[in-house]
Amino acid sequence: MGRGKKRAEATSSPPPPISASPKKPKRSTPVDTELGFISSPVPSHEAKSRWPHRYQTKNVKTTVTVTLSDGSTEEKELFQARSHYTRAVVDAVVFELFDDAYIQASEGELDFIAKIVEMFETTNGEMYICTQWFYRAKDTVIKNQDYLIDAKRVFYSDIRDDNPLSCISRKAKIKQLPPNMAAAAREKAMDSYDLYVDAMYTFPHAFSNLSKDINNSPLTNGVMETKTEDVKKSPEDSQRSEITVLDLYCGCGAMSTGLGIGASLLGEKIVTKWAVDFNSYACESLKYNHPNTEVRNEDAENFFDLLKEWENLCTKFNVVGSKDIELEPQDSDSEASEVDDGVVIPSEGEYEVQKLLAICYGDPNKSKKTGVYFKVRWKGYGRADDTWEPIDGLSNCEERIKEFVLRGYRARVLPLPGDVDFICGGPPCQGISGFNRFRDALAPLKDKKNHQLVVYMNIVEFLKPRYILMENVTDILKFAKAQLTSYAVGRLVSMNYQARLGIMAAGAYGVPQCRMRFFLWGAGPTEILPQFPLPTHEVLKKGVVINEYKELIIGHGEEHCQLHKAALLGDAISDMPEVTNNTDQDEMPYGNAPRTEFQKLIRLSRQKIFGYSDAKKKNSHKSILHDHRPYQLNQDDYERVCHVPKFKGANFRNLPGVLVGPDRVVKLDESIDRPRCKSGKPLVPDYALSFEDGKSCKPFGRLGMDDIVPTVVTRPEPHNQVLLHPNQDRVLSVRENARLQGFPDCYKLFGPVRERYMQIGNAVSFAVSIPLGYCLAKALQGAQLTTPLSLPFKFPDCLGQLQSLRQEPEELVSE
Template sequence: MTNSKRKSSSNGNIADPASASVPEKKIKGVKEEKEDLSNAAVVVEVPASNDRDSPVRISGRKTEKKEEKTKTIGSAEIAKGTEPPKEFIQAKRHFTEALVDGRVHFKLGDDGYVQAGEGEDSYICRVVEMFEGLDGESYFCAQWFYRAKDTVIQACSNLIDDKRVFLSEIKDDNPLDCLIEKLKIVRVPLDAEVGTKRSMLSNGNYYYDMSYLVPFSTFQNLPPDNEVDGNESDSTISSESDSNVAVAKVMKIKDDKRSVMRMLDLYSGCGAMSTGLCLGANIANVNLVTRWAVDLNTYACESLKLNHPETEVRNESAEDFLLLLKEWEKLCQSFSLVGGGDPMSVEKDETENEEDDGVDDNGVGLDEEIFEVEKVLSICYGDPKEIKKRGLYLKIRWKNYGPEEDTWEPIDGLGDCQDKIKQFVVEGFSSKILPLPGDVDVICGGPPCQGISGFNRFRNKESPLDDEKNKQLVVYMDIVEYLKPRFALMENVVDIVKFAKGFLGRYALGRLVSMNYQARVGLMTAGSYGLPQFRMRMFMWGARPSEKLPQYPLPTHNVVTRGVSPVEFDSNAVIHDDIKGAELEKELYIGDAISDLPPVSNDEERDKIPYGDTPKTEFQKFIRLKKKDMPGFVGIDSSDHLLYDHQPYKLNEDDYQRSCQIPKRKGACFRDLKGVRVRDDNRVEWDPDVERVYLPSGKPLVPDYAMSFVEGRSTKPFARLWWDEIVPTVVTRAEPHNQAILHPLQDRVLTIRENARLQGFPDYYKLLGPIKERYMQVGNAVAVPVARALGYSLAMSCKGTATEGAVFILPKKFPNL
């Protein structure tokens, strides 16, 4: 029977456990021998009074024709978030064991291979029921196991041990003669190394330590032993670290609701993602703090530090950060602050210096000028002196010299100041200037994958990870593997699960599962959480075995998702199954977000100005709250509550002249300028009856690039936004040449602050750097309301109050609780 099938692995979904045509096979002796109960190895009938399933089987459900059930085991799509359709075969009687093909003796709870298509690996299942149908044929109900290649991981299954399989919730009925051979699948603890798990196999064929669910590509803890069908008495290895046994660890935060949870924000940008996560978690009474942040952009780091003075912000590459963490652990070990390691190697240098004869290699006296270390200020890994010599460096304050003379010095050259180094390491260890493995509760971040960008004409579709522009995904996962946080949350563009059949998304998921993290993938639209923006992003949760895997918050606002979810991950969109029955707030438009902001000119230079007007919408009232009044804010409020960053990118004179001539109405763009004609096929052409107009500079009013953009079909060049519209996304470059970004009524592009509003940044969040840099910080950010909702979900998992399932409904009026 084929009521619930694995999806075909060829289309990126789940392989049907029996997708091939099954040839006719005679079931030897089942009918004939079941009358002879002296041959108990053939058939043992289950008394109806002891058979829980028998009443369901015999409840009068319609039986499909034999031909449809026994000849072909086909494939069927499983609707997102729903159980497979139940189509029971009526049962005449049940068995506890049976002889298949006269040679293989199966009992209830046995594991077995199931016949697959020609050239395919046999499928793997557990026999949870055997019965005779009213048609006289014998059937078994299978609960399926997945190999990694049968899951969404697919092409990245090489990351997973080939002895490891995953238990599914999918069960269906099949002809008994589809069973081929018995095998043994052993349940093992999730939080153990591969070698340990293999050693537990004994004479088993496979081991399993996780469940796999199709909706949201979920890998999660197994249910308790007594919730798994079949006889597990001889195939289960108990462990305190298995599944959800460590509930006490999850629940301990209930006893201390304000216990600090430390977060590391990788590829942090200006800090939008971590800001939202902290706000959401604190609303749920979990004290999440961004303790460390790393980004390569100097201005973004300055913005984050300004808004989060409690955060140790590092302006460096993620690769160098990981190398630094490893060296830092060695330093801590060398001074016996943590276990392992050897004494610090500079001790040898110190010994060598004691035997020095006071003359350098050139015969010059070394005491002519001696620089003495006063204090070690900082540490980094890389090449801060730009001398093409990478390594571990310390920033030194020299005695009798000021801060302007501070220098970076390789640690290998500081062998005579071990006391100063030890003081720095001890103090840094105490204040946690850098995290050690086990120090981090949450890692969040969005590793840039520029190699999958649609603007990249040279994308490597065959081997995406060979592209240097995609290497940060590997680095992100390497940092997670090294630090072993309780939770990880990775954000990325939807192309990560679209490009090259979703290879990079599969890789990321495979890495987490290979590290024994529970994981799931969701696609979330910013507008669905209270923004006038259609932007969709991928969010991947990871959680250690001892934790509850966080859920995805369902949309709170009635925004129709633009476009379609990637075919490869079509069950991952975070949406309501019953949109009509969901209680959603009205969608927000541009006017709801920015109509209260004071007018500014194209050449506005003030960095902060008074509001001037009162808020007109609930969104504006909320976004204008002071820090101390913002739900979830924890810390000191030193803001003066003026309006920051309300400056536009200054258009050059030609573009400004063009903008001034764009009508102030909905839909206006360059097509409304003199000399442009729109054909019936919606393409533009020059109007032959109108002489071409030129600007005072001598440049044409209508530039050629506007006429040829998207083969003349685009309406985006010099387009005005309008109050009742929703933007596709917030851009990083505020130029009107190929995107709609002109203010509805003012002759300028949207300001930094207006863009920040569309991303959900609170008005108190001030940005630093040149104007272009600030636009980039905003455009590259995670929408704050989405991060806030995810932070609330994280807190529910930390507190042990999360419900079952991959999604949940946020409290009404969230975040104004």
């Protein structure tokens, strides 16, 4: 369907929004068919007041300049009116102004659905209507995933078109219903109606609540008003309880951490209560930096099954709301406690459960038996002898299980439906990766590598959070005609969530890299849908986004006259102490003072950024640099790197034995013997010569301090990426990559070096997640915004604001 592919907004005043939609075919009218306006004309002064854009000239049409959603402009013709009417007849059927109607489509297609918002006679006597469109799910970004949506549900839009009166096919019976109405109540309310509407669909691609009765809405220049004023948070609201977060596919926690920082800038307390990831090293990193978070190192699908089983156990033991039940004091599970003093070790075959320590769903014993398991501390034994036991094997321990469930419920070790305010995370979709030669473009949802998207939405449906934020690579918009995107949006809308799509480039928010990521906001039907933040920095947005979705890039096509200069590599890393390819220290002193404001702020301590320090380390207040160690290249690669000259843009083409032709294709210099490493392998490997048909400059490429890095990679090998330090013979270190992502230096990482690179590369940049958290806080405080939000701060300056905000809470609401 062509309507709304580009949303247009009139730049001249006062015409209303004009769509770039194709006009509907004019239907030939039989002589014996009754067709015309049957009311008296609207009084001239009233018509000119209600529809001033129709009375600017006596010509048949006037031309206005409109700006399309992709930033381009074009001239549009607007019919001028002689008079307006409120009633018309088509095929002997009377239509009133603001009636809903089917509008004739091309042969073989379903008729369009619209509300008649104008009836007018043009200056040359033609009978026209202006229609404001309803969209079926298949005509939105949901596309072929429309099976997820009730076939009777349509979505109102702000897109309008002028059409001949004769294009009306028949009346449409559409009932406006409140969001989130129960199915039984909806069926009863529908009664004699064919369709229902409970949400608005606006471009570029957002589903939101209908804020007014669309049948009796006040009109401004013929357009229903949907924007509400921004509101300020009152001092009383600042005492509101914290917002609990479940971070799914959490990695090392950059996304949820940044969201919390951004929200705190407006006085909102967002706390990551639960986090789940399959990678144990990432979980270790998150737990260190967020010691109060319940971090679960498990598969998300097993976590989903555990949530359902946990709800069953809480129901079985009737623990919900059971605050008055007395519990015996429980011994702490300290590292030192091995065997209880004075307890006789039982003889072989006799075991008694002392206490239950943990619960999981899966197969922790690798016995090919999947189910609910409890971690058991046996009486007379220590932690080294703890075992995972299936729930069926603990049938004689009903009281122990009940006690564990009650304690777990009170401690909220697992969330129940309604416990989670906000779910964030990026479900991995390896099935869409360009590196996957076997990806299924016809049925991507059947690919097991994309199944985590289904799991993510299943967890959302089960827990029913107030808000969700999903992140993914922009390939999700390119692969298989964006079926996975359509599925994600369709699932949310089918659950009566509002939804908004956007693409953010990290460099546009203050870090020296250009990586773009796709985001999907979701908000419950009674909540305000958060907006996206406008860019704060100049940056070249690198990355391929197909034309259909370019309007999703936040700030795309808009002029920003007060953007800060782009952050450069040197701004972020020029203060880092020199290290070598073989450096293996996890901690070291800085050795020198910061050289830029970026470096000064990124060095802030945990106490200043997060409000707490590492209680386990006596010297945690001292400035220690973590993770400044590079991936150790093998001897051959190290020799190659040492031969690459130390200037920006140098690469394998600068090595001896290589010729570059006039077509920029590289080849070996056959006039000399091929240079070799000490191992005997070629100094210039064959893969570098053949990469991208010999035209690439990436293998063993050296960065410059004035560079903006294309992206932060998960694999630190320099074979097909520009990763070499500007003036040292090594790849960028873990901490240098972390700075490119906006990680504060105090955010410590765990695991082998390669694993730390993966955690950084998979993370959402702090420069992106902090503004998103600020936008969420705005929504929490009642700001209903129809356009992206201008930020009152930039990264990393916002890190320096945190300490003063905590010290002076009364100023939190002064913004």
